[in-house]
Amino acid sequence: xxxxxxxxxxxxxxxxxxxxxxxxxxxxxxxxxxxxxxxxxxxxxxxxxxxxxxxxxxxxxxxxxxxxxxxxxxxxxxxxxxxxxxxxxxxxxxxxxxxxxxxxxxxxxxxxxxxxxxxxxxxxxxxxxxxxxxxxxxxxxxxxxxxxxxxxxxxxxxxxxxxxxxxxxxxxxxxxxxxxxxx
Numbered sequence: 001x002x003x004x005x006x007x008x009x010x011x012x013x014x015x016x017x018x019x020x021x022x023x024x025x026x027x028x029x030x031x032x033x034x035x036x037x038x039x040x041x042x043x044x045x046x047x048x049x050x051x052x053x054x055x056x057x058x059x060x061x062x063x064x065x066x067x068x069x070x071x072x073x074x075x076x077x078x079x080x081x082x083x084x085x086x087x088x089x090x091x092x093x094x095x096x097x098x099x100x101x102x103x104x105x106x107x108x109x110x111x112x113x114x115x116x117x118x119x120x121x122x123x124x125x126x127x128x129x130x131x132x133x134x135x136x137x138x139x140x141x142x143x144x145x146x147x148x149x150x151x152x153x154x155x156x157x158x159x160x161x162x163x164x165x166x167x168x169x170x171x172x173x174x175x176x177x178x179x180x181x182x183x
Contacts, residue, residue, distance in 0.1 A: 010040045014049045017041075021053025022060070025102070026140055033144020034151050043145050050137035054102065058112045058129050065116025072113055079110055086114035098128040102136045105176075 009016065013035055020028030032046040065072050076083065086107060089097050101111040115125060144151060158165040 009035060013041050014045065017046060018049050018053040021050040021137070022057030024108070025050070025054060025136070029137060029140040030144040030151070033141040033146075034148045036141065036145045037148020037152075043141060046141050047134065047137045050141060051134035054133035054136055055130050058102075058133070059126065061109050061112035062116040062122075062125055062129070065113035066119070066122070067116075069117050072117055076110070076113065082107060082110045083114045083117070086111045087118060090115060090118060090120070095124070095128050098125060099132045099135075102132060 009031065013032065017028050017032050029046075029050050032041055032050060033043070035041040036043045036046055086097075089111075093100075097111065098115065102108060104111065112125075112129075
């Protein structure tokens with residue numbers, strides 16, 4: 001099973017990276033950096049694919065917010081507080097929020113939706129979002145490429161000590177759940 005997954009990543013890595021970047025991103029970008037380190041992918045192409053995926057994904061969320069306000073308010077009712085927070089952050093930080101929103105845990109999709117709902121200028125959002133996507137892709141993929149051997153060592157260790165790895169993941173996700181619930 002593991003070997004089949006690795007083969008799929010080698011064969012369809014760029015396609016997976018594109019769609020992963022549209023949705024979430026960081027894990028897929030680290031994967032692309034490590035696969036670039038092993039010679040199965042290319043750093044420049046990975047950055048291009050991930051940047052385009054991230055850009056297109058956020059553009060979609062922006063336009064969903066801009067042209068489907070009633071849908072957004074209805075479907076994202078439970079995230080009302082995050083929307084309010086995103087609007088306040090947009091007022092306070094403006095263009096910089098668009099640039100750094102990819103790095104704000106739990107707000108990655110909410111911020112482009114909120115910016116779209118607020119009626120923020122389409123062209124300005126697209127330009128900043130474009131540059132932000134490529135900076136995000138670069139500063140995630142390049143370190144994973146440089147430290148690929150170390151990351152592969154961590155993966156090997158995690159496979160050998162799976163019981164500790166699972167315990168650590170449960171702890172991390174538990175803390176994230178608690179923080180998100182408290183927020």
